[in-house]
Amino acid sequence: MTLSLREALLAFRRAPMLSALSITTIAFSLFAFGLFGLVALNIRNALRTVEDRVEIRAFVADGTGSEATAAALGDISAFPEAATVRLVTQPQALDRARRELGEFSDVFEEGILPASIEVRLKPGFRDPATVRAVAKRIEVYDFIDDIRFGEEWVEKLHRLRNIATLAGIALGLTFAIVAIIIIGSTIRMAVLARAREIAIMRLVGATNGFIRAPFLIEGFLKGTLGGLLALILAWAALLVINRFVVQAEFFETWMGVAGVLAGACIGLVGSAMSVGRHLKRV
Numbered sequence: 001m002t003l004s005l006r007e008a009l010l011a012f013r014r015a016p017m018l019s020a021l022s023i024t025t026i027a028f029s030l031f032a033f034g035l036f037g038l039v040a041l042n043i044r045n046a047l048r049t050v051e052d053r054v055e056i057r058a059f060v061a062d063g064t065g066s067e068a069t070a071a072a073l074g075d076i077s078a079f080p081e082a083a084t085v086r087l088v089t090q091p092q093a094l095d096r097a098r099r100e101l102g103e104f105s106d107v108f109e110e111g112i113l114p115a116s117i118e119v120r121l122k123p124g125f126r127d128p129a130t131v132r133a134v135a136k137r138i139e140v141y142d143f144i145d146d147i148r149f150g151e152e153w154v155e156k157l158h159r160l161r162n163i164a165t166l167a168g169i170a171l172g173l174t175f176a177i178v179a180i181i182i183i184g185s186t187i188r189m190a191v192l193a194r195a196r197e198i199a200i201m202r203l204v205g206a207t208n209g210f211i212r213a214p215f216l217i218e219g220f221l222k223g224t225l226g227g228l229l230a231l232i233l234a235w236a237a238l239l240v241i242n243r244f245v246v247q248a249e250f251f252e253t254w255m256g257v258a259g260v261l262a263g264a265c266i267g268l269v270g271s272a273m274s275v276g277r278h279l280k281r282v
Contacts, residue, residue, distance in 0.1 A: 005217055018189065019222065025182050026226030027233065030263050033175040034234040037259075040168045042248045047161055054126045054157075056119040056135050056149040060087075064115075064143040072117065072141050081125035081134050088116045114145065128155045179226070179263070180270040188274045215275040216268060223267020227260035 060069060069087060077085045088096070093113040119138065121131065131149050139147050201211055238250050251259070 027229035030230035031233045060115040083122040219267040219271025224264040227263025
């Protein structure tokens with residue numbers, strides 16, 4: 001293992017420009033993906049903030065007794081999807097309307113707004129199908145006049161999240177493939193440049209595993225260095241964005257570590273694919 005690591009490090013010294021070029025190319029490929037990841041992360045955080053406002057509002061008919069309302073509140077609170085359930089009385093609804101719509105405060109009179117039961121859902125239960133199902137279960141109560149949950153808005157929000165997720169997966173796979181091809185090409189050139197040396201090693205009994213190990217380590221190191229450089233570039237880009245555009249959040253620690261490990265894995269896979277194919281020709 002020590003010999004393989006030394007050979008891999010010697011490869012950097014033999015072709016420093018080629019090694020620097022491959023690391024830089026890998027870094028920029030991962031950096032482009034990292035920028036999209038930052039955008040996706042901040043969009044997801046913004047959507048999560050908006051999702052926290054998803055609620056079901058069931059309007060209670062006038063004259064409904066407090067016992068019936070209290071029983072319904074207890075039943076709805078037991079729903080596995082329900083995070084919070086509260087009753088908004090007519091005076092509370094009026095005060096809130098006047099506070100939030102101050103310019104129309106003169107329009108709101110006593111008794112004009114009905115009482116309502118407001119239900120906020122737990123994370124993971126805010127997709128359109130679940131919200132619709134919970135609304136139908138609340139709607140069965142006889143004293144519920146109407147029920148609203150912004151169905152069209154919830155569906156658009158869910159669709160936007162799905163599009164962002166699919167776009168992130170597709171772009172991530174694309175850049176991963178590009179990085180694998182780049183690393184594979186550099187490893188291929190290294191294999192061909194050392195063709196005579198590899199032939200001599202085979203003559204003295206070296207196994208394919210022994211010959212392959214330095215190239216795999218080389219690809220792993222290039223992928224790791226490329227991932228680290230991409231992370232640094234992403235951090236620098238975030239500083240520029242925060243200063244001149246808008247305040248944004250950076251990756252969590254585990255995300256940064258996962259990005260560097262992804263670069264290392266891409267380097268390892270690219271090397272394995274290239275060296276396995278080209279050792280047969282040497």
